[in-house]
Every structure is written in structure tokens, then in C-alpha cells.
Amino acid sequence: MAQRKAIVTGGCHGLGRALVISLIERGFVVTVLDCDKSELETLSDQFPANIVSHYIDLTSPAELEIVVDELIKTGPYDLVFLNAGISATGNFETISALAYEQLLLINTQSTLVLCAALAGNKAIRASGTIIFISSLSHVVGYPGAAVYAASKDAIAIYAKNIHKAYAKSNISVLTIFPGPIRTNHAQRHAPAGADPTKRMDPAILAVKIIEATDRNRKVLYPNLAAKLSHIAGRIAPRAITRLMHKIIYRNMIDTVYFEEPVVITNRADKQ
Amino acid sequence: MRNNTMLNILITGGTDGLGFKLVESYAKKGANIITTGRETENNVRQKFPDSVKYIQADQTNPRAAAEKISATFQSLNWTKCDLAILNAGAGYVYDPFSEDINKLKETLAVNLYSPIQISLAISPALLLAGGQLTLIGSVAHKGAEKFASYSAAKAGQHGFIRALSEEWRGRAIAQIIHPGAMMTNMHTKADFNTDKIRFLFTPLNIAARAVERQISKGITPVTVGIRSRIRGSFTGWRNN
Numbered sequence: 001m002a003q004r005k006a007i008v009t010g011g012c013h014g015l016g017r018a019l020v021i022s023l024i025e026r027g028f029v030v031t032v033l034d035c036d037k038s039e040l041e042t043l044s045d046q047f048p049a050n051i052v053s054h055y056i057d058l059t060s061p062a063e064l065e066i067v068v069d070e071l072i073k074t075g076p077y078d079l080v081f082l083n084a085g086i087s088a089t090g091n092f093e094t095i096s097a098l099a100y101e102q103l104l105l106i107n108t109q110s111t112l113v114l115c116a117a118l119a120g121n122k123a124i125r126a127s128g129t130i131i132f133i134s135s136l137s138h139v140v141g142y143p144g145a146a147v148y149a150a151s152k153d154a155i156a157i158y159a160k161n162i163h164k165a166y167a168k169s170n171i172s173v174l175t176i177f178p179g180p181i182r183t184n185h186a187q188r189h190a191p192a193g194a195d196p197t198k199r200m201d202p203a204i205l206a207v208k209i210i211e212a213t214d215r216n217r218k219v220l221y222p223n224l225a226a227k228l229s230h231i232a233g234r235i236a237p238r239a240i241t242r243l244m245h246k247i248i249y250r251n252m253i254d255t256v257y258f259e260e261p262v263v264i265t266n267r268a269d270k271q
Numbered sequence: 272m273r274n275n276t277m278l279n280i281l282i283t284g285g286t287d288g289l290g291f292k293l294v295e296s297y298a299k300k301g302a303n304i305i306t307t308g309r310e311t312e313n314n315v316r317q318k319f320p321d322s323v324k325y326i327q328a329d330q331t332n333p334r335a336a337a338e339k340i341s342a343t344f345q346s347l348n349w350t351k352c353d354l355a356i357l358n359a360g361a362g363y364v365y366d367p368f369s370e371d372i373n374k375l376k377e378t379l380a381v382n383l384y385s386p387i388q389i390s391l392a393i394s395p396a397l398l399l400a401g402g403q404l405t406l407i408g409s410v411a412h413k414g415a416e417k418f419a420s421y422s423a424a425k426a427g428q429h430g431f432i433r434a435l436s437e438e439w440r441g442r443a444i445a446q447i448i449h450p451g452a453m454m455t456n457m458h459t460k461a462d463f464n465t466d467k468i469r470f471l472f473t474p475l476n477i478a479a480r481a482v483e484r485q486i487s488k489g490i491t492p493v494t495v496g497i498r499s500r501i502r503g504s505f506t507g508w509r510n511n
Binding site: 061091092093095097100101104108109112113116117119120137138141142143144145146147149150151152153154155156157158160161162164165166168169237241242244245 | 333334337366367368369370372375376379383384387388390391392394395398412413414415416418419420422423424425426427428429430431432433434435437438439440
């Protein structure tokens with residue numbers, strides 16, 4: 001059997017990294033797209049035979065275009081994990097236009113562009129799967145991260161829209177709706193005093209996601225809390241958003257956090 | 272929003288369709304209006320009464336469009352904005368399996384990034400007025416196969432307002448209205464042949480009145496569709 005190939009965007013940290021490790025354990029060659037140069041090198045050193053790394057700033061449509069062309073040449077791929085994402089938490093009006101621009105370019109645009117470009121150019125193998133990492137905010141709302149919520153709703157509905165058309169080419173589309181995951185990302189954006197042990201372990205989540213691709217599923221609510229939230233969000237969407245407001249937003253007012261500086265230093269050291 | 276006299280109202284996408292109807296209606300009621308579009312001012316100036324300020328703000332460049340609107344607020348001394356109707360939108364029809372990447376990007380910029388950037392740019396004026404932000408969404412926000420990225424953008428708008436209306440509660444209203452298909456030129460612009468189903472679409476006058484009624488109520492999210500069409504058939508059918 002030919003070597004199976006996967007792509008993971010944002011594969012250096014958090015859930016992305018856990019996916020990369022799990023995939024390598026299953027014998028995949030994993031192409032990782034990330035903006036963290038040193039972590040990319042660490043991964044390549046650790047798994048020289050199983051990692052292909054692309055150092056890329058996903059907020060740059062031009063860089064993405066170049067990498068997409070390469071991925072099309074090196075395809076087809078079995079699994080494509082569109083995982084890269086950043087957040088911006090705090091009062092909507094206190095965060096900069098640039099931070100929102102970059103958030104939308106990474107979370108929504110790079111995801112949709114990669115999906116459409118790879119599928120449209122036959123870079124995804126028949127019986128392959130594209131995996132969208134949306135968010136539980138799609139069902140419960142996310143006051144205090146309005147643009148993040150928008151970015152994740154957009155990809156959830158895009159995945160739903162393309163599902164049938166892709167099925168004609170025997171490509172599955174799987175959307176994940178995870179709640180908080182125990183990552184540095186979640187730690188930065190969590191309200192003060194939140195209990196990190198209640199967040200899902202990324203390694204466990206990664207395995208669940210990969211297993212779900214084997215079973216050809218359409219959506220995955222990865223744990224009980226997510227499943228219950230899904231049901232509650234269906235029954236009473238407004239009430240549940242109000243509840244989110246109470247438990248998250250009020251505690252978060254003082255912890256405005258967005259990733260603007262990170263991306264800018266990254267651009268600079270690239271030149 | 273019962274008394275529209277001397278209110279400061281922003282309406283994006285005011286040169287055609289629903290936006291144009293709303294500009295006409297609020298202008299008649301004596302509001303101060305800024306409206307936007309892709310056209311140059313010379314091409315559309317004669318459409319509007321003198322009291323309406325038109326600016327060219329192409330939403331394929333979201334931040335530039337938002338900055339233009341901010342600059343116009345400043346030049347007109349609008350420290351407050353009572354109502355902002357972010358209506359401008361555009362879509363394309365295609366098989367999602369062979370989507371043109373540039374059109375995908377444009378659809379996201381016009382329908383998702385721009386409303387967010389404009390909301391951000393005018394949020395000080397809205398919050399100072401205790402005003403109302405209304406996004407014109409679409410019934411497609413729950414999914415529409417032939418409009419994959421348009422529908423995704425509208426879903427993004429929905430989630431954005433869902434969160435923001437909670438955040439702003441007590442300070443300002445954030446609302447999204449999802450109209451069903453209306454008799455505008457939007458579908459033709461999207462290369463979508465509607466001849467066979469056009470009789471199902473709501474006539475524009477009726478849709479505009481229903482949207483205006485929902486704006487004055489300020490409830491979110493709300494769908495404007497078949498009910499307004501039935502009501503309209505009793506009250507205003509002949510106006511079309």
C-alpha cells in the first residue's frame with residue numbers, strides 16, 4: 001500500500017501538533033503548514049522521514065498561493081486537516097482592525113482557499129477526507145469573541161454546503177465542533193480563574209478526530225459537554241448565548257488578548 | 272426608531288435593490304443619510320435627493336471601505352450614528368467543487384470582512400448614540416449549496432451579531448435580519464437564472480417595508496420572508 005499522506009495547517013502547536021503526532025504514529029507522511037519556524041525545524045528533526053514542512057504566514061494570500069501550487073504538485077493527499085486558527089478576545093470595539101483582518105484571513109480564508117484549491121485541482125485522493133476545525137461557538141455563540149465566532153461559523157456552513165458536491169468525487173467533509181482544548185491558545189484566551197483541567201486533552205481529541213475520518217462521519221462533537229451544548233444550542237439558541245455571556249464574557253472583560261504582535265514579529269524575521 | 276427626523280443613518284449598498292429602497296424611505300422621513308456603493312459618485316448622484324451623502328466604498332477592500340466611511344463621518348461631524356444598516360452584498364453561483372478562488376475571496380471580503388470592519392470603524396459613533404447596528408443577512412445563512420461561500424459569509428455575519436448583540440446589550444442594539452429572495456437585480460448580477468422561480472420572490476417594496484418594520488423593532492435574529500409577502504399582498508401588492 002502506498003504511503004498515506006496528510007496535510008495539517010497550524011501543525012506546530014496545540015491540537016494541530018497532536019494531530020501531526022497521531023498521524024505519524026499511524027504511518028502517515030505529514031505536510032505541516034505553520035508560521036513557527038523553530039518548531040517546524042524541531043518537528044522535522046524529530047521525524048525526518050515523516051514531516052514535510054512549509055514555513056508560511058497564512059495571513060498572506062500571496063504566500064498561500066505559492067504553497068497551494070506546491071501542494072497541488074505533491075498531491076494527492078488522503079487527509080487534509082484545516083486546523084490553523086487564531087482568536088481575538090475582549091470587547092469587540094477594543095480590538096484593532098488589523099487583528100480582525102488577520103484572524104479572518106487565517107481562520108476563514110486560508111481554510112476555504114486551501115479546501116477549494118486542493119479539491120478543485122484533484123489534490124485530494126478519492127476516498128480522502130477534508131477536516132474543518134470549527135468551534136463549539138457555532139452552536140452556543142461566543143460573546144467576547146464575536147469575530148472569532150463569525151470565522152468559525154463561516155467554515156462550518158461552508159463545510160455543510162460543499163458536502164454533497166464533494167461526495168460525488170468520493171471526498172468526505174468532516175467538521176469538528178470542539179469546546180475548549182487544553183492548549184496554550186485556550187490558556188491565553190480563557191477568562192480569569194477558568195479551570196484548565198476541564199479543557200479537553202488535545203492528544204485524546206486528535207485520536208477521536210482521526211478515528212472519525214475512518215468512519216466517514218459528517219460532524220463530530222467530540223465529548224459529552226460538546227454534545228449537550230449542541231442540543232441546548234438547537235433548542236434555545238438565544239438563551240444559551242446569554243448564558244455564555246454570563247459565564248465567559250463578564251469574566252473576560254479585563255483580559256483583552258489578540259495575536260497581532262506575534263504575527264508581526266514573524267513577518268519581520270522571515271525577511 | 273419611531274421618529275426618524277434628524278437621525279444619522281448609514282446605509283451601505285444604497286444604489287440598488289433593498290438598500291436603495293431604504294435610502295429613499297428614510298430620506299423621506301427626514302433623516303441624515305450617508306450611503307455607499309461601488310459606483311463612482313457621478314454615475315449615481317442623480318438617483319438620490321441632495322440631503323443624501325453618497326460615497327464610493329468598494330467592499331472588495333474591507334479596511335479601505337471602512338476607513339472611507341470613518342473619514343466621511345468625521346468630515347460631516349457625525350460623532351453619533353443612530354442607525355447603521357449594513358446591506359451591501361454580492362454573490363456568485365457555481366458548483367462548489369470548482370469554485371474560482373478569486374471569487375471566493377471577493378465574496379468573503381464583500382459579505383463578511385467588510386461588515387465586520389465597518390462595524391468596528393463606526394462602533395464609537397454607534398455606542399455614543401446608543402444606536403442600532405443592523406446587518407442584512409440572508410436566509411442562506413443556514414447553508415446553500417450553490418452559493419457555498421456566500422452562504423458561509425452570511426453564517427459568519429449571523430454568528431458575529433449573535434455574539435455582539437449580547438456584548439452590547441444595554442449599550443446599543445446589534446441585529447441581523449435574514450430576508451428571503453427578493454425581486455432585486457442581485458440574482459442577475461450573480462449569473463443566476465431566476466425566470467422560472469421569480470414569482471416566488473417577494474416584491475421589493477413589500478420586502479423593504481417588512482425590513483424597515485423589523486429594524487424599528489430591533490429584534491434579532493429575524494427572518495423576513497413569506498409572512499411579509501402574504502401581509503403585503505393585502506396592503507401593498509399594487510405598488511409594484
